Amino acid sequence: MRTPSILLGAGAILSSLLTSSATAAAAPLPDEFLWGVSTSGFQSEGSPPDSNWARYSASGRTQDAIGDSVDFRHRYREDIARAANLGVDVFRFGIEWARVQPSRGTWDDTELRYYDDIVREITRHGMTPMITLDHWVYPGWVADQGGWTNSRTVEDWLANARRVVPRYSGSGALWITINEPTVYLQKELTFGGITAAQAPYMLDRLVEVHRRAYDLIHENDPGARVSSNLSYIPGATDAVDAMFVDRVRERLDFLGVDYYYGLALDNVTAVNAITDDFYDIDPQPDGIYSALMRYTRKFPGLPLYVVENGMPTDDGQPRPDGYTRSDHLRDHVYWMERARQDGAPVIGYNYWSITDNYEWGTYRPRFGLYTVDALTDPTLTRHPTDAVVTYRDIIGSGLPDSYVPARKLGFCSLVDLPTSCIDPP
Structure with missing residues (x-):
C-alpha cells in the first residue's frame, strides 16, 4: 500500500526540522561589504x-503629530558624525520634494543647499550617501491636484528628479527611487490619498517614474x-512582487530588501503588523536568510542589499522576553552571513535607524540605535542603546566564529x- 503523499511530506518536514542546526559557523563578510544606517x-x-x-x-x-520630530533638520551634523563613529560605509537619507519645490516651477535654493551640506558631511566623514527620492511624501500642491490619482504627478515627480539627480551625480551616491512602493500604496489608501479603485493607477505611475528615474540617473x-527597496511580507511575496518589483526588474542595479518580521507555525505574531504594533511581533531572524535566498533564486546574479532591518521597542522599554537590540542585530547579521555563504550575493546592510523618529503617525515604536524621546525631552538628547557598541564591534571585527x-x-x-519549511538552513 502506498503511503499518502501528505504523510511523506509531513515526515520530510519534521525530519528536516529536527536535523537542521542554527549553530553552524557563518563565513565572515568581505572587506568590500557595505555597512550602513538609515533615516x-x-x-x-x-x-x-x-x-x-x-x-x-x-x-x-x-x-501623534509630527512636530519637530528628532530635529535632524538642525542636528544632522552630529547624527552623521555618530554614524561615522560606528564605522559605517553608507548613510541613507531622503531629499524631501516638498522642501525643495514648494510650488510648481519654484525651487528653494536654501533648501537645496541644506541637502548639499548633508551630502558634504557624509562624504567628508568618508561615507557614501544613499539618497532616497521618494519616501512616501509629496508636496501639498501635488496633493491638491489629487496626488498619484492625477497623471500629471508623473511629470511633476520627474521634474524634481531632474533637479536633484544632476546635483549629486559624481558624489558616489547609491540611489533609492521609491521607498517600499507597496507600503506607500497602503499608507495612501489608509489616509485617503487614493481609493481602492485608484490603486492600480498609482502602481502604474510608480513603476513609470522608477523606470524613467533609473534612466535619468544613469x-x-x-x-x-540604483534600486527601489521592497518591504518583505512573509506569505504574500508573490503578490507583492507582482505589483512592482517584477515590473522593474531590468531597471535595478541591485535589489533593496527590507526585512523586519517573519512567520512560522510557532510564531504568528506578525499579525500585529496589520495594526502597526510592530513592537508586539516576536522577531524571527532566520527569516532574513529565507528572504535573501528567495531572491537569489528568483533573480540570479542580481546583487541584494538589506536597505532596512531593525527592531522596534514599545516606547523605548525593554522587551518582556528579554530579547535585546544587540541580540536582534547579531542574530540578523548571523543569518545574513549564512545566506551569503550559501550563495546569496548580499552586498550591504543598513540598520534602521540611526535614531528614533516619527513612525508614520506615532512616536511609540522606537527603532533607533540612539533613542530620543521626541515628545517629552525638549533637548532631544540622543541616548545610545546597547546596540551602538554591538554594531561598532560587528563592523570592526565581525561575529565570533562560535556565535550561536x-x-x-x-x-x-x-x-x-x-x-523555508521543507529545507530550512
Whole structure:
C-alpha cells in the first residue's frame, strides 16, 4: 500500500526540522561589504513644509503629530558624525520634494543647499550617501491636484528628479527611487490619498517614474547604482512582487530588501503588523536568510542589499522576553552571513535607524540605535542603546566564529513557502 503523499511530506518536514542546526559557523563578510544606517527626511527632520504627510499628521487621525520630530533638520551634523563613529560605509537619507519645490516651477535654493551640506558631511566623514527620492511624501500642491490619482504627478515627480539627480551625480551616491512602493500604496489608501479603485493607477505611475528615474540617473552618472527597496511580507511575496518589483526588474542595479518580521507555525505574531504594533511581533531572524535566498533564486546574479532591518521597542522599554537590540542585530547579521555563504550575493546592510523618529503617525515604536524621546525631552538628547557598541564591534571585527543565535530557528518557517519549511538552513 502506498503511503499518502501528505504523510511523506509531513515526515520530510519534521525530519528536516529536527536535523537542521542554527549553530553552524557563518563565513565572515568581505572587506568590500557595505555597512550602513538609515533615516528619512519627513520622519526625522521635523517642522515639515506642506505635504500629504504634514496634512495627515495634522488631521487628528494619527496618534501623534509630527512636530519637530528628532530635529535632524538642525542636528544632522552630529547624527552623521555618530554614524561615522560606528564605522559605517553608507548613510541613507531622503531629499524631501516638498522642501525643495514648494510650488510648481519654484525651487528653494536654501533648501537645496541644506541637502548639499548633508551630502558634504557624509562624504567628508568618508561615507557614501544613499539618497532616497521618494519616501512616501509629496508636496501639498501635488496633493491638491489629487496626488498619484492625477497623471500629471508623473511629470511633476520627474521634474524634481531632474533637479536633484544632476546635483549629486559624481558624489558616489547609491540611489533609492521609491521607498517600499507597496507600503506607500497602503499608507495612501489608509489616509485617503487614493481609493481602492485608484490603486492600480498609482502602481502604474510608480513603476513609470522608477523606470524613467533609473534612466535619468544613469544618463547623469553612468556608474551609479540604483534600486527601489521592497518591504518583505512573509506569505504574500508573490503578490507583492507582482505589483512592482517584477515590473522593474531590468531597471535595478541591485535589489533593496527590507526585512523586519517573519512567520512560522510557532510564531504568528506578525499579525500585529496589520495594526502597526510592530513592537508586539516576536522577531524571527532566520527569516532574513529565507528572504535573501528567495531572491537569489528568483533573480540570479542580481546583487541584494538589506536597505532596512531593525527592531522596534514599545516606547523605548525593554522587551518582556528579554530579547535585546544587540541580540536582534547579531542574530540578523548571523543569518545574513549564512545566506551569503550559501550563495546569496548580499552586498550591504543598513540598520534602521540611526535614531528614533516619527513612525508614520506615532512616536511609540522606537527603532533607533540612539533613542530620543521626541515628545517629552525638549533637548532631544540622543541616548545610545546597547546596540551602538554591538554594531561598532560587528563592523570592526565581525561575529565570533562560535556565535550561536539568541533566537531559535522558527518551527516550519512560512517566510518563503515551501522552501523555508521543507529545507530550512
